[in-house]
Amino acid sequence: MADSDFVIENRIWNPAAETMKVSEIKDLQLRRLRETVEYAKRVPFYRAELEKRHITGESIRSLDDIRKLPFTVKQNMRDNYPFGLFAVKPSELARIHGSSGTTGTPTMVGYTKNDLKLWAELCSRFLVAGGLTPDQITQIAFGYGLFTGGFGLHYGIENVGAAVVPASSGNTQRQIALLRDLGVETLICTPSYALNLAEALEQMNLNHGEIALRYAHFGGEPWTEMMRDAIESKLPIHAFNNYGLSEVIGPGVAGECAARRGMHIQEDHFIFECINPETLEPVAEGEVGELVITALGKEACPVLRYRTRDLASIYRTSCPCGRTGMMMSRVKGRTDDMLIIRGVNVFPSQVEEALLKINGVTPHYLIELYRPHNLDEAVLKVELAPHVFSDKMDEMIKLKDRITRDVTAYTGIHFKLELVEPNSLERATGKAKYVADHRNLKVE
Amino acid sequence: MKITQLSLFIENKPGSLNAVCQILAKNNINIRTLSLADTEQFGIMRLLVKDWQKARDVLSAAGVVVKVTEVLALPVDDHVGGLATVLGVLDRNNLSVEYMYAFTFGKGDKAVMVFRFEDPDKALEALEREHFDVIEGVELFH
Numbered sequence: 001m002a003d004s005d006f007v008i009e010n011r012i013w014n015p016a017a018e019t020m021k022v023s024e025i026k027d028l029q030l031r032r033l034r035e036t037v038e039y040a041k042r043v044p045f046y047r048a049e050l051e052k053r054h055i056t057g058e059s060i061r062s063l064d065d066i067r068k069l070p071f072t073v074k075q076n077m078r079d080n081y082p083f084g085l086f087a088v089k090p091s092e093l094a095r096i097h098g099s100s101g102t103t104g105t106p107t108m109v110g111y112t113k114n115d116l117k118l119w120a121e122l123c124s125r126f127l128v129a130g131g132l133t134p135d136q137i138t139q140i141a142f143g144y145g146l147f148t149g150g151f152g153l154h155y156g157i158e159n160v161g162a163a164v165v166p167a168s169s170g171n172t173q174r175q176i177a178l179l180r181d182l183g184v185e186t187l188i189c190t191p192s193y194a195l196n197l198a199e200a201l202e203q204m205n206l207n208h209g210e211i212a213l214r215y216a217h218f219g220g221e222p223w224t225e226m227m228r229d230a231i232e233s234k235l236p237i238h239a240f241n242n243y244g245l246s247e248v249i250g251p252g253v254a255g256e257c258a259a260r261r262g263m264h265i266q267e268d269h270f271i272f273e274c275i276n277p278e279t280l281e282p283v284a285e286g287e288v289g290e291l292v293i294t295a296l297g298k299e300a301c302p303v304l305r306y307r308t309r310d311l312a313s314i315y316r317t318s319c320p321c322g323r324t325g326m327m328m329s330r331v332k333g334r335t336d337d338m339l340i341i342r343g344v345n346v347f348p349s350q351v352e353e354a355l356l357k358i359n360g361v362t363p364h365y366l367i368e369l370y371r372p373h374n375l376d377e378a379v380l381k382v383e384l385a386p387h388v389f390s391d392k393m394d395e396m397i398k399l400k401d402r403i404t405r406d407v408t409a410y411t412g413i414h415f416k417l418e419l420v421e422p423n424s425l426e427r428a429t430g431k432a433k434y435v436a437d438h439r440n441l442k443v444e
Numbered sequence: 445m446k447i448t449q450l451s452l453f454i455e456n457k458p459g460s461l462n463a464v465c466q467i468l469a470k471n472n473i474n475i476r477t478l479s480l481a482d483t484e485q486f487g488i489m490r491l492l493v494k495d496w497q498k499a500r501d502v503l504s505a506a507g508v509v510v511k512v513t514e515v516l517a518l519p520v521d522d523h524v525g526g527l528a529t530v531l532g533v534l535d536r537n538n539l540s541v542e543y544m545y546a547f548t549f550g551k552g553d554k555a556v557m558v559f560r561f562e563d564p565d566k567a568l569e570a571l572e573r574e575h576f577d578v579i580e581g582v583e584l585f586h
Contacts, residue, residue: 384453389509391451391488391560392542393481418485421455423507 123156126255130240134161148250195374220343479545
């Protein structure tokens with residue numbers, strides 16, 4: 001292979017798994033799919049669905065038979081909160097992660113010790129593909145918490161043998177001090193936060209010679225090639241994209257290699273389908289559709305055909321890096337109204353729930369998203385209901401504070417709240433317009 | 445006697461105050477006095493007009509959020525310590541003032557202040573007991 005194929009040295013963490021012959025991958029997937037179907041019967045929800053369809057592991061004769069299996073959607077997880085979709089007893093769990101909102105209808109995912117080992121292994125693969133070596137110091141600027149980003153990457157890095165600085169999110173000045181003082185070489189964060197860090201570095205007049213940064217792994221929100229160009233022109237790094245979602249495990253499902261021609265899917269543990277979200281039929285290879293993922297070999301939360309709502313394409317191609325797994329494009333959008341704000345997933349319905357509790361009726365509202373200085377800013381405009389209006393300023397401030405607090409509790413996002421006059425927000429004809437996204441992914 | 449005050453919700457953006465005043469002008473309603481409490485994002489405009497029912501109706505019809513509240517108008521000696529004397533009476537009677545603002549004109553040699561009390565009835569009763577000259581609405585809207 002020509003060196004020019006790669007932006008950094010080509011490295012593979014687990015050659016046996018990552019460069020397996022395609023025919024062997026498919027045999028392995030079929031065997032594991034059968035086992036997963038049998039195993040999923042431990043979960044009453046799946047047992048009922050499978051029995052209804054008279055499906056057993058043995059009735060799966062080819063990988064195409066995956067289409068006989070039921071889909072899993074986010075609502076199934078909400079309906080079975082907290083442990084209903086778990087295949088093991090709570091006492092067998094080693095970790096629990098979940099959705100970000102602190103109230104409302106959360107979803108939980110669990111991990112056994114083996115699941116955590118598998119998860120760390122999967123994260124190690126994309127980290128090493130993107131330049132991580134055991135001698136490095138890495139800084140994680142993802143939030144640590146229920147969100148899978150922080151802990152997922154943390155254990156992946158430790159599994160490779162590198163050191164972790166668990167900086168968590170926020171406090172840009174401290175992040176920069178750590179980067180500089182500790183000689184951090186690899187940065188983990190959202191791409192928009194990387195741009196924010198770059199801007200702060202400029203303001204501090206720190207030149208690139210003073211920091212050792214060389215690699216970055218971005219996830220948690222959609223980004224573009226133009227953003228990559230912008231980040232790499234402002235920071236002395238090679239930036240790599242990775243993909244994952246807590247419902248199937250977290251980060252580690254797919255990631256870029258040194259050739260950066262798309263993300264390699266970890267096919268020994270995930271079967272990807274790409275479907276038309278309307279007809280639910282598969283789209284042609286390389287066409288954009290909704291990703292549907294079946295996880296193989298997980299213990300705590302087996303998941304069959306999870307409808308991710310993420311729009312992307314999948315395709316098989318030969319990559320100069322030698323990996324053989326199917327590849328996926330960047331995520332191009334969503335089939336639902338989910339928003340990703342500062343890496344946190346938010347649905348307008350969560351905002352509605354919070355507002356309903358305060359007003360008795362859902363008022364008209366509008367979520368406005370901006371990205372000044374490369375950090376998401378969320379504004380929530382709420383039409384004032386005449387019956388809650390007071391002539392006393394302190395009561396109005398209290399009302400505003402309460403709405404802000406409740407919406408934060410339901411979404412995990414701090415919105416800048418604006419009370420507006422009744423009927424001042426645009427009324428949608430047809431599909432309601434609750435969101436105005438002014439964020440420019442193409443960077444200022 | 446209590447006086448009826450209208451409070452309006454006003455967004456803090458260019459033109460919103462004018463829009464309200466235009467509505468009142470078009471309906472031949474004169475503002476006797478007003479006060480504005482504002483934040484960075486919105487404000488509360490309190491105003492006294494003679495025909496408050498009509499003002500409320502035309503403003504509501506135009507989509508303005510209007511709240512009707514009762515306030516008291518008190519004469520205040522227009523010299524040093526005038527307001528302090530009045531507030532002393534209020535303190536002695538445990539009357540808490542939510543907010544207050546001044547009239548644009550006086551009554552004889554006195555200034556007139558508008559007081560929003562937590563409990564207007566209790567305030568009126570206490571002030572009458574003190575033989576306080578609570579100003580009648582008619583005097584303000586002649």
